[in-house]
Amino acid sequence: MAKHEGLLLKIDSKGNISGYMQENNNKIPIENTTIKNELISFSEEDFEEYSELQNEIRKVYRTYPDESEERFALIKKLTAKAEKALAEYRTFYGLLNRLMIEDFLGENDGTEHYLREYASYLDQIKTVQFFVLHFFSDLSNQIEIDVNEDFNYNSVQISTVFYFEDNKSRQMYHIRNLTEYYFLLLHLFVENGYRLCRCQLCGRYFVPKTKKKTLYCDRVLNNGKTCKEFAPKLKHRILANRNEVLKTFDTQRGKMYKRYERTLNTPDTVEKPLSFEEYYDWLEKSRTARDNYLEDKIPKEEALNIICIE
Numbered sequence: 001m002a003k004h005e006g007l008l009l010k011i012d013s014k015g016n017i018s019g020y021m022q023e024n025n026n027k028i029p030i031e032n033t034t035i036k037n038e039l040i041s042f043s044e045e046d047f048e049e050y051s052e053l054q055n056e057i058r059k060v061y062r063t064y065p066d067e068s069e070e071r072f073a074l075i076k077k078l079t080a081k082a083e084k085a086l087a088e089y090r091t092f093y094g095l096l097n098r099l100m101i102e103d104f105l106g107e108n109d110g111t112e113h114y115l116r117e118y119a120s121y122l123d124q125i126k127t128v129q130f131f132v133l134h135f136f137s138d139l140s141n142q143i144e145i146d147v148n149e150d151f152n153y154n155s156v157q158i159s160t161v162f163y164f165e166d167n168k169s170r171q172m173y174h175i176r177n178l179t180e181y182y183f184l185l186l187h188l189f190v191e192n193g194y195r196l197c198r199c200q201l202c203g204r205y206f207v208p209k210t211k212k213k214t215l216y217c218d219r220v221l222n223n224g225k226t227c228k229e230f231a232p233k234l235k236h237r238i239l240a241n242r243n244e245v246l247k248t249f250d251t252q253r254g255k256m257y258k259r260y261e262r263t264l265n266t267p268d269t270v271e272k273p274l275s276f277e278e279y280y281d282w283l284e285k286s287r288t289a290r291d292n293y294l295e296d297k298i299p300k301e302e303a304l305n306i307i308c309i310e
């Protein structure tokens, strides 16, 4: 196990992130970014293809007999494929996933048991994303973040590397998995006192430039105008409808996830169990419906019918 591998990051007081990825003996620079941009773009990441592979893995576990060689070979192939798919989203996702598995599971001993554990760890990134979305939703609705409740049970330990530059002592974070990475960013987000708004037009999150209530973001739409420029031209009714669809989607997602979580943790107490596959199936359909509605491809009622299944 190469302990020096990982993501090495400098994060300054303005929230700028720079650094590199240490993989084996290669030092690979990463693009400069900021705390805000990293978290917001992660919250928008669509892990659809990756989810598909995980569903396939689950299907194999359900359909093939225990300990069969066929199953072992298939799962091995699929987990390798999933790991590769993860690295295609961001190069360092692949590395952080591998290091997490090394840190938590140790060396691959080639057993069925190891492989099964390995496969279960592949859910990590989506669990973290869900946490970020939950946090964003609270923050943008001005629901007070209960730091103890939200962060305590998920407290993470992150190593710091001390070094000298220009005769000054400096520090870098040494990150070994995705939970560490995004939790660190969330902590710093809170520490910097950033506010978060949800654009009432495109539905995406943004950090407002001023303390004033900001309804629309500066992203450029298909028509070449930003949300801020375009929104005032739309009728009040249209905006209210958009808001209703966005809010309904959020509330439903929260409910569906809770049902899935309860099915997993306390299956005996759940009236309407929801499997992981069912949850993701719903999520993908609803997300498409929401986006199609926002792009004027389907009417509001149709979108709401898809989102509000019971």
Ligand SMILES: [Zn+2]
Pocket (backbone or CB within 6 Å): 199, 200, 201, 202, 203, 204, 216, 217, 218, 219, 227
């Ligand atoms: Zn917008």
